Amino acid sequence: MAITGRSTTRHRAKSMPNTDIGELFVQRFSIVRVYVAILLLLAAAIVWSGIKTAESIQQYHQDYKALQDMKKQERTLQIEHQRLLIEQQTFSATPQIASRAVAELGMYTPTFKDKLIIQPGAAVAIPEAVSTASVEAE
Numbered sequence: 001m002a003i004t005g006r007s008t009t010r011h012r013a014k015s016m017p018n019t020d021i022g023e024l025f026v027q028r029f030s031i032v033r034v035y036v037a038i039l040l041l042l043a044a045a046i047v048w049s050g051i052k053t054a055e056s057i058q059q060y061h062q063d064y065k066a067l068q069d070m071k072k073q074e075r076t077l078q079i080e081h082q083r084l085l086i087e088q089q090t091f092s093a094t095p096q097i098a099s100r101a102v103a104e105l106g107m108y109t110p111t112f113k114d115k116l117i118i119q120p121g122a123a124v125a126i127p128e129a130v131s132t133a134s135v136e137a138e
Helices: 002-091 094-106 128-137
Strands: none
Touching: 002 094
16 A cells, blocks of 8 residues: 555646646636736827827927917017008198198188188178179179
């Protein structure tokens, strides 16, 4: 029995580690699967983070370009506003108004003949057509 007992224990010792090695492989592979899953999730998170960063930088560049365009437009409008203010001041000057009235509207300065001064208690003004007829009649 001693010989068979030894061989049995040796045989058992050999068979037990085989079972244990198989169980260890199963446990290690299940742990490796968990690690692989975690690493895949981390890789996906890194890729997603990179994509979102690139999108936000692109949006920033577009917004910055729009801001620069608006600033350029603001400067152009300020220059136009200043030019219009200067033009308004120029045209509001009395000599400029008089010369434009003569040139564009055909206005003229009335002569003494065209003026009629009315005073209270004075003689009644006779219209020109009536006074011309009475002068011709005489």
